[in-house]
Amino acid sequence: MQDQSRKRHIAKTITWRIVGTIDTILVSWYITGNPLTGLKIGFVEIITKMVLYYFHERVWFKINLSEKGIIQESRKRHIAKTFTWRGVGTLDTMLLSWLITGNPLTGLKIGLSELLTKMILYYLHERAWYRTNYGLPNRK
Structure with a gap:
């Protein structure tokens, strides 16, 4: 199950x-x-956001709030x-935009x-992934 969930989280990350x-x-x-500034910010974010998103998914997977009734x-x-x-994500975007443009207000x-x-x-993305069983072989 652990390996399957990791595959799912990697696919969701991508x-x-x-x-x-x-x-x-x-x-x-x-x-x-x-447009060049937009591309610079977008491409730098590919790395930072994928790493941050993966860990966000792992944390949410490990904290099962439904078991606790929350x-x-x-x-x-x-x-x-x-x-x-x-x-x-917003903090990451603000910091990267500030660093790339040199202007904190632009960030x-x-x-x-x-x-x-x-x-x-993001909400639509979560709903779409909820409807697929990829990486969740035991889910019905």
Whole structure:
């Protein structure tokens, strides 16, 4: 089961990173007016976000909130995961955008703009993955 869940988390990491990187590039390009800056921020994020996302998935896998009676329904769990991931992701985006542009205000604008777009996209991504059994051979 452990190996299967790792495969699932790696696959989710890759699919989310594709969606997230496209969003980052477009938002950064829109805010800076420079497509090259959008590409730089997006491509640097590929590495940082994949590592952070993988560990986020592992933590959520290990803390089974339904057993503790805290979160039982999948939609509530996915909403909770959305908020925790968005906090981590937004901080990463702000810092990278600041470093790449040299402007902390630009980093803040990009990070805050992504809050809404990424939360919606992440929730939809979680719901899509919930409907697949990949990496969960015992789930019915």
